[in-house]
Amino acid sequence: MCLAVPAKVVRILNDFTVEVETFGNHARVNTSLIEQVKLGDYVLVHAGFAIEIVDQDSAQESLALWREMYAVQSS
Amino acid sequence: MPFNRAEPSPLLPFNDDLALGRAMLARIKEGLADWQRAHGRKLTLMEVCGTHTVALSHSGIRDALRPWVDFRSGPGCPVCVTDQEDIDAMLELATLPGLTVTTFGDMVRVPGSRRNLAQAKAAGADVRIVYSPLEAVDLAQAEPQRQIVFMGIGFETTVPTVAAALRKAVEEGLENFSVYSVHKLAAPVIRQLLQDPELKLDGLILPGHVAAITGRRPFAFVASDFSLPAAVTGFAELDLLGGIQDLLTQYHEGSARVSNCYPRIVREEGNRKAWNLVDRYFTQGDVRWRGLGLLPDSGLVLRPEYRRFDAQQRFPLNLPPAHLPPGCLCGEVLKGKVLPFDCRHFAKSCTPVHPVGPCMVSGEGTCATYYKYERREG
Numbered sequence: 001m002c003l004a005v006p007a008k009v010v011r012i013l014n015d016f017t018v019e020v021e022t023f024g025n026h027a028r029v030n031t032s033l034i035e036q037v038k039l040g041d042y043v044l045v046h047a048g049f050a051i052e053i054v055d056q057d058s059a060q061e062s063l064a065l066w067r068e069m070y071a072v073q074s075s
Numbered sequence: 076m077p078f079n080r081a082e083p084s085p086l087l088p089f090n091d092d093l094a095l096g097r098a099m100l101a102r103i104k105e106g107l108a109d110w111q112r113a114h115g116r117k118l119t120l121m122e123v124c125g126t127h128t129v130a131l132s133h134s135g136i137r138d139a140l141r142p143w144v145d146f147r148s149g150p151g152c153p154v155c156v157t158d159q160e161d162i163d164a165m166l167e168l169a170t171l172p173g174l175t176v177t178t179f180g181d182m183v184r185v186p187g188s189r190r191n192l193a194q195a196k197a198a199g200a201d202v203r204i205v206y207s208p209l210e211a212v213d214l215a216q217a218e219p220q221r222q223i224v225f226m227g228i229g230f231e232t233t234v235p236t237v238a239a240a241l242r243k244a245v246e247e248g249l250e251n252f253s254v255y256s257v258h259k260l261a262a263p264v265i266r267q268l269l270q271d272p273e274l275k276l277d278g279l280i281l282p283g284h285v286a287a288i289t290g291r292r293p294f295a296f297v298a299s300d301f302s303l304p305a306a307v308t309g310f311a312e313l314d315l316l317g318g319i320q321d322l323l324t325q326y327h328e329g330s331a332r333v334s335n336c337y338p339r340i341v342r343e344e345g346n347r348k349a350w351n352l353v354d355r356y357f358t359q360g361d362v363r364w365r366g367l368g369l370l371p372d373s374g375l376v377l378r379p380e381y382r383r384f385d386a387q388q389r390f391p392l393n394l395p396p397a398h399l400p401p402g403c404l405c406g407e408v409l410k411g412k413v414l415p416f417d418c419r420h421f422a423k424s425c426t427p428v429h430p431v432g433p434c435m436v437s438g439e440g441t442c443a444t445y446y447k448y449e450r451r452e453g
Contacts, residue, residue, distance in 0.1 A: 002151070002232040002284040003126050003439070006086050022084075030209065033235050033349040042086060044287065044340055047179075047236040048207025051349060052287045052340050056085060059339040063088050063095075066313065070098035 004046035006054055009037050020045060086339075089311035099316040100139060106323035107143035119145045119275060120322070121411050123265060124282035125152030125439030126310055132448035134312045140319075147274075147411030148444075150264050150364065151282055153228045154181045154437040155409050158363035159397035161257045162187045162433075165226050167392050168255070169200035174390070175218070177211040178226035180204045185433045188397045208240035215244065215252035224386045227256040232284045234258050234357065234375055235349035241356045241384055255386035256376055257362060261285045262293045263373035264364065269301045274411055278322045279305040283314070283337040290345030291335045298331040309337035356381050365433070366406025405432035408441050415445040422446055 007020035007027070016032040020043060030049045031037055043050035067074060088095070110118055122128055128148045131137040137146050150156050166187045169176040176192065183192040183202060196202040201221070205211050208225055215223040227237050237254060244252040261282055268274055281294050286307045297305040304325035308318030318336045325331060335341050353375070362374025377385040399406075403425070404418035415421045415434070425431035427443055434440035 002124055002153075002230055002282060004232065004284050004287070006084070008084065030207075030239065032239055033346065033352065035348065042084070044284070046232055046284065048209055049236045049239065051232065051235065051284075052346055054086065055339045059086055059089070062317070062339065063092070063313075066095055066099065066317065070095060070102065072092075072095045072098045 002046070004044045004051060006042045007045050009039055009041045009043060012037075012039060018043075018050070020050075086311075089309070089313045092313065096312055096316060099313065099320060100136075103140070103316060103319055103323060104143070106320070106327070107140065110323070110326055111143050117143055117145045118277050119147060120278050120280060120319075121147045121149045121268075121276050122280040123149035123151040123261065124280075124285070125155070125437065125441070126284070127151070127280055127282070127308065127315070128441055128444050129439055130310045130312075130315055132444050134315060136312070136315050136319075137449070147276070147414075148408065148441040149268065149411055150367070150409045151230070151261065152409065152434065152437050152439045152441070153230060153233070153259065154185055155405060155433045155440050156259055156264075156364050156366075157182075157185070157228055157257055157433065158365050159188060159399055160363060160394065161255075163189075163394055163397050164387075164392055165255060166190065166192060166195055167394055168224055168386065168390055169195045169202050171222075171390065173220070174222045174224060175201040175203060175214065176224050176226060177203050177205045177214060179206075179228065181437045181439075182226055182228065184430065184436045186400065186430065186436075188395075208237045209243065212240045212243045212247075212249065212252055215249050216247065219251055222251050222253070222389075224390070225252070225254050227254045227258050230259055230261050230282070230285050231288045231350075231353075232282075234353050235288060235346070238352040238356050241381065242352065244384060245381070253384050253386040253389050254377065256357070256374075258357070258375040259362065259364070260359070260373055260375065262289075262296070263370060264367065265294070266296065266300075267367065267370055267373070268410060269297070269303065271410070276303065276411075278303060278325075280315075280318050280322075281305050281307045281333070283307055283309045283341060286335075286337070286341045286345065288346050288349050290343050291333060291341060292343060292345075294333050298333045302331045304331045305333045306336045307334065307341055309340065366409050400431045403432040405434040405442070408434050415442040415449075418442070422450060
């Protein structure tokens with residue numbers, strides 16, 4: 001039930017609705033629970049709402065840190 | 076629009092970087108073997124969230140770590156923890172003339188004391204599945220002659236979406252929309268479990284999407300009050316491994332903290348905007364849990380000024396006592412006390428097609444997950 005999916009914002013429809021895309025699926029989600037989003041942001045979608053904006057810098061930092069820790073080249 | 080392989084999601088490596096995953100898994104196995112040599116037993120970890128239960132099985136990580144880790148599922152499947160009395164109440168509401176019950180899909184096949192919502196619908200009750208609570212408000216607007224009740228189940232992750240639906244109902248002045256709130260809070264139930272001397276845990280994998288809303292801080296008590304290492308963890312394969320590795324680091328250091336291993340989603344303070352909206356309509360209250368009974372301040376109820384949207388106030392019911400299916404161990408499974416294999420119904424009289432208890436109904440239920448992924452020949 002707390003399943004939530006990251007999806008890319010591909011269109012801003014109005015102040016509180018965006019169109020998102022994930023793996024080729026498009027959906028409209030409500031953005032009233034998060035701060036301002038912009039095109040290209042990734043949002044976490046749950047029950048028709050974006051509940052958080054994915055911090056992409058943090059995501060890349062995590063991956064870089066792990067690759068360094070485990071001595072694995074970027075794939 | 077076709078799927079464009081030229082522009083893969085920058086988040087995809089969390090799910091599909093095999094080389095990194097294998098390296099992490101190998102390091103974790105070494106760490107676990109060290110721990111086992113030092114302690115002479117398996118490590119016992121609880122994954123609190125039902126989505127983690129599924130992710131650990133689906134990814135094969137539960138299986139890969141089986142020689143060293145005993146994973147226990149916790150009370151993190153909303154459908155599973157819903158008390159039988161509340162399910163009976165929904166079934167009773169569904170029989171009232173002019174009333175429509177709306178709910179998430181998982182709920183309709185959960186057995187009540189006498190039947191489930193799907194059977195009630197087949198017998199003529201108006202039960203509709205919604206994906207978002209806003210759809211229930213849209214329905215109330217489209218059908219003003221009917222009373223629309225939304226079954227508000229879920230944890231902190233879901234409640235903001237219900238609060239947003241309430242905001243719309245309030246703004247539109249809807250008189251025919253109400254919520255039957257059985258929303259639950261993760262931190263109070265975890266505290267309750269940790270006070271149980273029968274449950275011996277070495278660490279907790281904490282629910283990343285609850286923490287997305289609440290932040291890490293409400294879980295800090297796990298380390299400060301119980302000296303138990305814990306990791307707020309995401310749901311992709313590398314997230315799971317990262318969370319487990321963090322716990323191993325804590326054992327190695329002899330420390331106990333609540334780490335945020337999902338920083339691309341979880342902020343220390345959480346999503347304040349979402350939580351402020353919850354706070355406008357809901358307040359903490361005592362709620363009933365399957366297997367745990369009435370726990371103080373463990374759920375969210377509507378604030379007094381919004382009681383007119385509270386289905387429990389609007390439609391008072393006089394229900395016969397609920398009764399649980401004889402032999403069903405759901406209440407013990409969701410506390411991590413037993414595994415599904417310990418239940419005499421499991422995979423015999425209780426299957427996803429004919430579930431005896433809610434843990435076999437929900438896609439995130441421990442029994443449904445073990446039925447799908449964890450049964451072994453012989």
